[in-house]
Amino acid sequence: MRKKLAAGNWKMNGLKADLHEVSALIEAHPHPKCDVLLCPPATLIAGMSMTAAGRIAVGGQDCHMRSSGAHTGDISAQMIRDAGGSHVILGHSERRADHHETDVIVRAKTEAAIEAELVAVVCVGETEAQRDAGETLTLIGNQLKGSLPDHATAANTVIAYEPVWAIGTGRTPTLEQIAEVHDFMREQLIKRFGSEGDGMRLLYGGSVKPSNAAEIFAVSNVDGALVGGASLKAADFGAIIEALSAS
Template sequence: MNGLKADLHEVSALMKAHPAPKCDVLLCPPATLLAGMSMTTAGQIAVGAQDCHMQASGAHTGDISAQMIADAGGSHVILGHSERRADHGETDDQVRAKTEAAIAAGLTAVVCVGETEAQRDAGETLAVIGSQLKGSLPDRATGANCVIAYEPVWAIGTGRTPTLEQIAEVHDFMREQLIGHFGSEGDAMRLLYGGSVKPGNAGEIFAVSNVDGALVGGASLKAADFGAIIAALEAS
């Protein structure tokens, strides 16, 4: 819940600094900025939303459908973010239904999974991640329509980051689980790490096994910071 029309200059600055990025770049602003940002980027940078409803239309005041996102110029949507799961009580079944809706509308779903600090301390991390993957991904998920983002809840916005070994353990586990369920499509799904990613640690995170990119939070609000993370991925 950050960003106003006045902040779109940061997008213009990012595009000027990275006119032809060597990696895929996606910005997911609040819904109020989706159409305006889409016009600003003009296809140079992908634009997506932060959530969608599981229904295509209807009496769901305040919600946004996947079709509306596509109509506003969006190509992606983040689903099951830990803040949605915590603040709104979203379940794996609901995330799965939303993912189905996103795919049906032609969007790429960025499906988030991650453990809390209590779950990590209890040694339940891999069990939690495995359960969330199984419950949140529909059978029609492919490498083209789904991206998986691992975001340890305890590392989001706290400045704390798992060790590289901990990140590798989870990402290797996710790849194994995805291949086991989806075969070659599971191998093709991109795995993002999210949780206090910033210019100072991006390069070493991108060097970790099965980390294909990042889901960036606070560091995405300023073109200089996000641009440095883009450059780190380009160099990896």
Template sequence: MRKKLAAGNWKMNGLKADLHEVAALIAAHPTPKCDVLLCPPATLLAAMSMTAAGRIAVGGQDCHMAASGAHTGDVSAQMLADAGAHYVILGHSERRADHGESDEIVLAKAQAAQAADLTAVICVGETEGERDAGATLEIIGRQLAGSTPEGATGANTVIAYEPVWAIGTGRTPTLEQIAEVHDFLRARLIERFGAEGETIRLLYGGSVKPSNATEIFAVSNVDGALVGGASLKASDFGAIIAALDAA
């Protein structure tokens, strides 16, 4: 049985003064049934880890594929782990678009995460043009195959489906569209990894909010959510956690 996961991506938001939201989240949900993860900007990772005190997991939003070296401005997977991280988001559409990250780059980063004992949250998703062209499953299948390393397990890998056209737009795919993609991802994971493919959690991301969380979590093969803006406030993210616990 896959344990549900509520993951929050703070993106380029948050200062030390905002860590009270983490404390408030823990106070309001001291014993959630699901796993809870927050991924702040790198500047807050160590401080958030101290605030979380093991009650919730923290993670990075990206890592370099090298363990160390002359890579000004980059952060390695080992550095994230040293700062208290247990997870790292990789291949988010904003990284793929803004930084030109290919499947090969995401794969190398996922391998680095494995080596540092971090769980990689590998993101896949289609653009609006690709969906309109009927290429959704082709694109997602290619990203999944090219970005997921050998040796992926339920312990070291999470897959997040984030339709690019739904991120931060308020638009959400239909429940049938979400089910189609998540069922496709599950089938591909089982095809490649056998029984281990059943243990890898699949998250949905893309304008998840308290008002639509319950119906999304009822969809087959949705094991949780990767949440953007709604994870910044304890009240909003807490409502999503409560919906996931009730699913």
């Protein structure tokens, strides 16, 4: 049985003063029935880890493929671990687009994360043009194949499906479209990784909010969510946690 996961991506948002939202989230949901993860900017990983005190997991939003070196502005998987993080988001569509990250790069970063004993949350997803062209499943299949190393397991890897055209736009795919992709991903993961692929948690991301969370979580092979803006406030993210816990 795969335990549900509510993951929040703060993106480039948040200052030390905003850590009170973490305290409020823990106070309102001291014993959630699902796992909870927050991934703040790198400047807040250590502070959030101290605030969370093990009650929720904390992670980074990216890591370099190298453990150290002359890579100004980057952060290594070991650094995230050292700051108290246990997870790292990799291959998010914003990084694939803004920083031209390829599947090869995402795979190298995933290998680095696993080597540092972090759980890699690997993102895949199509653009609106790719969906309109009927390329969604082919693209997702290629991203899974190219972004995941052969030693990925249910314990060290989570997959997040985020249709690029739904991120932050308020638009959400139909439940049938979400089910089609998640069922396809499960099939592909089992084909490659066997029982480990069956155990990998599959998250849906893309304009997840309290008002639509319950129906999304009822979809086949949706094991949780990767939430953007709605994870910044304890009240909003808490409502999503409640919906996931009840699913």
